[in-house]
Amino acid sequence: MGRRARSAAPHVAGLDTGTRNGILDAMATALIGSRDAIQAANKLDCKSAKAAGLSAALIDRLLLDTSRIEAMAEGLRQVAALPDSLGVDLAVIQRPNGLVIRKVRVPLGVVAVIYESRPNVTADAAAICFKAGNAVILRGGSEAVASNRAIHEAITAVAGLPANAIQMVPTTDRAAVRALLGLDTMIDLVIPRGGESLIRAVAEHSRIPVLKHYKGVCHVYVDRAADLDMALAIAVDAKCRRPGVCNAMETLLVHEAVAEAFLPRLAEIMDAEGVELRGDERTRALVPIALPASESDWSEEYLDLILAVRVVGDVEAAMSHIEHYGTRHSDVIVTTDKETARRFTTEVDSAAVYVNASSRFTDGAEFGLGAEIGISTDKLHARGPCGVEALTTYKYVIEGDGQVRG
Incomplete structure (x- = not known):
């Protein structure tokens, strides 16, 4: 899965703005078109959650009614409508020797998102990672397994999406998470979304940089x-x-x-x-x-x-x-x-x-970022609600006409 994501990343990064935005709009339409299937899956998850004795507040996080599915779709449209920051010059330096050095915003590459309960994260995370030119690996929690799969099936069926650009870990086995966290040569960033115990476990075991907040007091x-x-x-x-x-x-x-x-x-x-x-x-x-x-x-x-x-x-x-x-x-x-x-x-x-x-x-949509990937209480490399720009980095592009340092 990691190798497939790494292979997909250049293809995602190579899509032009219009193509990426068109795919995101198609994903939004697919969510609405798959509403019945998504809600049927969600009913199974909510029934299991009640049987397991989850609190009313946690079941509320799990629920996908019509308005929340429409909000998910609208979140994807909002992400599509955001300005494309890829390829933007963050700085241009002209050196005395004639070199022109450009600091250019580029995708991170491959992002893994590990999350609990809230199935809307499946669509949110996929959209933001894709908008930022990244491939993504999603791993949802066992509480929302049916909902997550239904959402993933809907958004990955759209035309034009590069193969393996948006993958979902097919098991809720915790051993799969440990294996994922060891793929430091294939994954560039891990984002855990959920309770404090999940986030601490990911931070403790990951060989990959982690964007996190432990809890919100x-x-x-x-x-x-x-x-x-x-x-x-x-x-x-x-x-x-x-x-x-x-x-x-x-x-x-x-x-x-x-x-x-x-x-x-x-x-x-x-x-x-x-x-x-x-x-x-x-x-x-x-x-x-x-x-x-x-x-x-x-x-x-x-x-x-x-x-x-x-x-x-x-x-x-x-x-x-x-x-x-x-x-x-x-x-x-x-x-x-x-x-x-x-x-x-x-x-x-x-x-x-x-x-x-x-x-x-404190929410990506409310801050005008579109759907968010998470809220970071770290200071590096991103803080607060993390939208598209939090999933990018930069490279230096240097243009010359034969200069050598000697």
Whole structure:
């Protein structure tokens, strides 16, 4: 499989922009045309997930209803519509000896994507890797095996796609992952998407560079100068709308000056939404229904309707908490104070830092990148939502007229 991908990579890279975009549009059409087959496969996966006792939030990640299939197709169209960065000169250097040195954006080559639960990743990953001129090897999780295969069959049946440009590992056996991670002469980058245990296992065993984030412990800090109605709306969106995704809020920090006015209102709404609150002593004094938070709660990625809440003395305490317990994913401040907002965005070292907006916008499509390949909390070689450009590199092309160094 690795050899086939390596052989396919030059053919993918050699396709012109119009051909690649046409194939992506055809993939989008194929997804809609295969909707019945995809949903039938997805029903099997959801049934197995319920039988296995997966949480409602995890089953939600697995579900492919009509709107989500249409969103997948639209994501492919958005990727097709993105500007093509391949072949672009990032820099041009003219040397005194007449050499012209061009720094040119090129594909990475072969990318492997290892992922869990969310079957839409099959289409997203294939599209972004292909748009960037790469061959890709996909390995989905056992929870979505039928859905992943149905999606893969749909998108690889389109005319013009080079053979072996988009491959899927045919087994969910973990030994296959170990073998894949050893193909450092054939694969240029591995991207794990899933829970912390998967990502750590890939990073530990891979001989190939890994683009990763371990987990998303995202914070919302409600400042003393916050618009409390706005803060309530942001908190509810960040926690309740899709709690099983990595950009959902896991910890709420509230300035002590507004805690008495804010927390009882928040608790009433969260209780109605089915959210379990776990708070420090100051929170529990204002919210009797909150359970006591343990030390481990502050670093927990629940991916569920559970929220840790802490009252803090000031923005410095909030930032200190985020630095100690956060995962450098997405963190939010709600405030009308521009100086406080400036300090927060400057000093909080996360991939995405928000002022007066929900953390749920940390997403490739929402950032205008089209479908994303993942969200990186690393700093090299890409950070935050990773779209097409994160799957490219560069080479130097040097043009001369007979120069020798001597």
